[in-house]
Amino acid sequence: MNAARIQTKLVLISFVSCAITMATSSASADEPSTSPQIFLAKEEKNPEAQIKLSGLVRTADRKPVPVGTRLKYCSIYTFRRKGTTGITQAMWGNLGWRLGPNGRFSGAPFYGHAEGDTLTRVKYYLTASAPGYAPSWIGPLKAKPGDSLDDLDIVLKLGFEGRLKLTDSDGKPIVGVNLEMSYAGKQCPLLGKLKSGDDGMVIIPDCAQASIDVSIRHPGFQPSRFKVLLSPNKDLQHELLSARPxxxxxxxxxxxxxxxxxxxxxxxxxxxxxxxxxxxxxxxxxxxxxxxxxxxxxxxxxxxxxxxxxxxxxxxxxxxxxxxxxxxxxxxxxxxxxxxxxxxxxxxxxxxxxxxx
Missing domain, CATH: 2.60.40.1120 (Carboxypeptidase-like, regulatory domain)
Structure with a gap:
């Protein structure tokens, strides 16, 4: 049990330490770029130390990549600092607001180490999301300074409307519950904050058929953390336990x-x-x-x-x-x-x- 607690706490610390950053592409608001440089590149004194990524986001139904498609990443990088053996950190951000219809991307990600640090290795996780499609992810992609990871392929599949109903112990719907949701084990692709409606139903548009971590803290009920696997055309139900005042x-x-x-x-x-x-x-x-x-x-x-x-x-x-x-x-x-x-x-x-x- 002690080992399990230690490992779980490390997972929590890693998650909380993810810093949120955002970067936009150079494409104009009206005209999507056909070959966008979607990564925010860090100015380097040694450009050869950069890690270059390139590839394609495409749809499983062979339709053009929708305008508004986003590519996000989580980078877990290790660097050496004078007087230390190694430090691992994580950073999370948008690599671009959208892609062009051909879905291609290339560039050198920003990995945020301080001047004087020596980068030793990096792991990347990439997540693509688009209107009408479920999010899709690849990783971990392992690299060292100077590497180029080419021909990366992210396939967007059609999503579905996920439905989760929240009830009390008597089966009555609970209205206005705020939920924090994220795809389990997918390195920070958050679904964000959702709320149950008048019928206690939580609707997840463009849902992927993957395990979802759910966290709830609602007045009158015990906090709840659980996993759920939603499926098309199927409502799932979760009971919240009443709290003793x-x-x-x-x-x-x-x-x-x-x-x-x-x-x-x-x-x-x-x-x-x-x-x-x-x-x-x-x-x-x-x-x-x-x-x-x-x-x-x-x-x-x-x-x-x-x-x-x-x-x-x-x-x-x-x-x-x-x-x-x-x-x-x-x-x-x-x-x-x-x-x-x-x-x-x-x-x-x-x-x-x-x-x-």
Whole structure:
């Protein structure tokens, strides 16, 4: 179990460390280029060290590549820095807003290392997406400085409307649930944020027939992370478990008076991942800085708060943040706990001006 937790945490760290960058092609807004240079090339003192990629994006039905087709990449690169043995980083971005009808691309990707670093090797993952087609990806493509990877071939296939219905334990639809979705194991090709409709249905246009990672945090229900494989003309259903409310009171340590408007932020929580490394599930702790974690509640005019988004039987570490007061903490909090009491000390004037969210 410990090994599984360590490996899972490394996966999380790698994912969070992906920096989002975007680069546009030189084609005009009205006329798509017939041979676009879609990669943002880094100015190099040694051009021979660049890695050149070229290839073709095409459609399985042999139709022209639609205007608006996008090519994205994730590059995982290793470089040597003086005094170190090696550092691996990841970068994610758009390689161009669109391709021309012939779908060809070529260029040298930007890999973002600092001046003085020596690039040793790179792995690329390329993802193409187009209106009316499911996303398609290739990789890992391994290369060293000076290499040219030619004749790369990405085939776009027709997508379908993916449908996932969210319900409670009584089978009633849950409306307005925000979901984070991404294709599993495909190196960051995010589906983005989607929301369930009045019938609890989540619609994924131009869906690919591949496993999708889903993450949900919705008031009144336990956070849920799961995988789903959608198919054409088939609705899948997922049940969200109700959360037991955790309640408490925020007061001044000097006067005992209630403090309204205090934000309750998660400092540490545990994610539950199903069926990883041959196990039924694995839990992995994740820490946040003050001001960065999810806000799960706030105190009312009487200083009372309710949190209804905790997973049963897991421990949480919380920060209580209010303007004019020193930050408070709650340790080893679980769902269903009642009448927690948080006493906040007044902050010095220079601290209170920067306190709060």
């Amino acid at each position: 955790t309640t408490g009171l925020v007061v001044s340590s000097e006067t005992g008076e209630p403090i309204p408007g205090a934000k309750i932020q998660i400092l540490e929580e545990q994610f539950v991942y199903p069926v990883l490394f041959g196990l039924s599930h694995v839990t992995c702790p994740h820490e946040y800085h003050f001001g960065d974690g999810p806000i799960v509640g706030s105190s009312d005019q009487q200083g009372r708060f309710t949190i209804d988004t905790f997973i049963d039987d897991l421990d949480y570490k919380l920060a209580v943040i209010a303007p004019g007061y020193k930050n408070g903490r709650l340790i080893k909090i679980q769902s269903g706990q009642k009448d927690l009491r948080v006493e906040l000390e007044l902050a010095p004037e220079e601290e209170s001006s920067n306190n709060g969210l």
